Amino acid sequence: MSERKNPYPFDVFEPAWQAVWDEEKTFKVLNPGEEGFDATKPKCYVLDMFPYPSGAGLHVGHPEGYTATDIVSRYKRMNGYNVLHPMGWDSFGLPAEQYAIKTGQHPSITTYANIDTFRRQLKMLGFSYDWDREIATTDPTYVRWTQWIFLRLYHSYYNEELKKARPVSELEAKGWTREQIDNVRLAYVAEGMVNWSPDMGTVLANEEAEEWKSKGHIVERRKLRQWMLRITAYAERLIDELEPLDWPESIKLLQRNWIGKSMGAEVNFTCQGKTITVYTTRPDTLFGATYMVLSPEHELVNEITTAEQKEAVEAYQTVCAAKSDLERTESKDKTGVFTGAYAINPVNGKEIPIWIADYVLTGYGTGAIMAVPAHDSRDYEFAVKFGLPIIQVVQPDNAETPWQDFCGYDGTMVNSEHLNGLSVPEAKKQMTAWLEEKGYGCGKVNYKLRDWLFSRQRYWGEPFPIVWNTKDGNHYAIPESELPLLQPEMEDFKPSGDPRGPLVKATQWIQYSEDFTRETNTMPQWAGSCWYYLRYLDPKNDQAFIDPEVEKYWMGGNNPGGVDLYVGGTEHAVLHLLYARFWHKVLYDYGLVSTNEPFNKLVNQGLILGEDSQKMSKSRGNVVNPDDIVREYGADSLRLYEMFMGPLKEVKPWQTKGVEGISRFLARVWRVAMAENQEGEWELSGKITAEDNGEVTPVRKEVHKTIKKVTEDIEAMSFNTAISKMMECTNAMTGAATVTVSDYVQLLHVLNPFAPHITEELYSILCKQFTTLPACQLCQQPWPTFNPEYLVENTKEIVIQVNGKLRDKITVAADASKEEVEAAALASARVQEFTAGKTIRKVIVVPGRLVNIVAN
């Protein structure tokens, strides 16, 4: 390393201020009911997506969002808000468990060691968290309430009329059977086809399956009993209640697409006296249905298949069953087999052949479709391949568009008896009504969203607070008094290949009582992150998951309610942000939280790329370590640089040279007040003066412009432009012979949320010499206001264009009339040069800005 002397002594004062904030609990915020709580202040809840404490430590992506929220938090505090700004750890997870398996160490040891590293690193950056509210999802005191919420789900069903969760005890009272109730619980057990890896001993999400297979693991399709959460019950609310939120439109769209609402109809076809119901979004095209397709797993396939086709159908079913969802969609080449059976189309009594094909999915709609090859691309492709008939029923309105494979809505019905001549949307409406009237079907809304597979075969997760009765085979909740239910201490938590997961090996733990054994699955990592933002409100409460009064203050009451600002990456756009909304709504239905949505405002920070504009990764060797940057340039420089790189939301590449530039800027701020003496020690330079005759100097004007700009930019979260304004202000001070202490302190003040250490240090040094300054920290003083009078200019520069091209600039009095400005513009020598020999057709005067002279 070079022997470069630090441009200012951040290595000394940064840790010193962090120690002060720690010891004095400068950023601790009180709850209602606590002594000293100021109820007159408005609240502001500023939340970060809490990190998974990986072994690699913090990367530069973390401080990006965290600095943004820290600036907002500090700014809001200075503006008189009670600011809740907490931090915690999403500490369950597979990497810790795999590391544990490899090293033989218990996952809690590595997890808590990693947390210590993360905490150290975050404190090193001077974030103003209230560390007394720190939580970890793996803490028994946290697990207890995660399991408690799970039991809420378990004991609930979704009441379709009230459109909210209600306790299943209501149904018991109505005489529902145990089986009926189990079929409607929000947390339920179901047999389903899942991706199972025998050598890893766990189920895998569809997204994970291919990845692990390519690493040499075995992944097979297997029917397993799994815990599911009935998120589909909330599909409608998850779409509707998304609308008013202050979220990026792109994220809302992502969620909307994921939930995938579509409006259509179910239509009953008959086949050998049996009813086969299909789902379609295009009931208008029923007259164009020329065949039917069932998914290979459809329950009626075996019943209707004819003897001649039996062999072919079964062979096809076998092939499909072996494929994962991913493999099934890998090739869009259509495959399928004729069942030999025919269905009767209710609209015209015509017989159409029934096929099975894997392009029809079991899990969506009814698992059966009517195929309208003329107006559906997939059906069209299939019909062409297997030589099935194609009947036109829609004529596109645009005459140039061929009707074959026309799937649009801008068309007119043909060959459709009573629908002929109608527009597509109108025909859709009329056909749905007709089906309902005749009892052939009904209008139906469908969602792509599937229920949430909630169990994992892992050790390092929350165990389900559930036991199984060995006699009746039913599941039962354990009493709340037994929470938290922790994993047993185990020497060997390696996967065994048993689909019940590693906990089966804890034979004593499993045996709950003579007739009851414990559920051995654990919850996914998402469970803890579904409600952590609520636990921060009241993290030490051992009576309730939150005190209702506390919840009301932080989440409800004040407009608009919920978390006021939530910042994190786009990678959680659908999973975490959907799951958390779902849990929140269940809690809301029970009156346990005050708002139906948890996060009122969401902002996604953009990814930071490596210096090579590629995604940072170990294999590329372009990873930047925050520890190195802090050592070399200081925490303030890292914070400021990450905010200066570009707009928070954009993807942007890292440039270490840019950090140097920021470091130079902070050094210039330092040297406005400080100079080195002969011994090489820093001391006040004498440039800062107490003398202040009230004159509005250029520096003072600049300071007030800066206050205005920084205030507006923080509100708009446009931190990069705020910083460039503060640079201009600093440059003005550097160029001035003297700077009054009040002007300088105001600059320090607006810079404080961005670079808290250097500003507090300079302020505390100034306080010793200028004893009239308030003796408390800058971060505890009110945000400065600008004086509008200082911003008024008495002259203005006016741009003069001839035919839209810049030709001259003139300076006029700020209050000059339109006529005066026009006259001055026409008098310009440059204008006369460019209009010579031409006729002036028009003169446009934009007050205070420009004059455009049109001449030819």
Added chain:
RNA sequence: GCCGGCUUGGCGGAAUUGGUAGACGCGCUCGACUCAAAAUCGAGUUCGAAAGAGUGUGGGUUCGAGUCCCACAGCCGGUACCA
């Protein structure tokens, strides 16, 4: 394929939302200080010798377009037969 987003100097990015394109920073050039270098300070820096041209490309609206409209291209992200 479908759905989003982005495209401005050598680089990261500004531009009061239709009104001086290139703020601020990096880099580079020159100068001051120094025996010298680093650091620091100061000047310059879109291209072009100039006329002029210029915000991915081509068209349009307008007195005036980076900004609005139409068409296209490239890159990034999401999604994947959802009937």
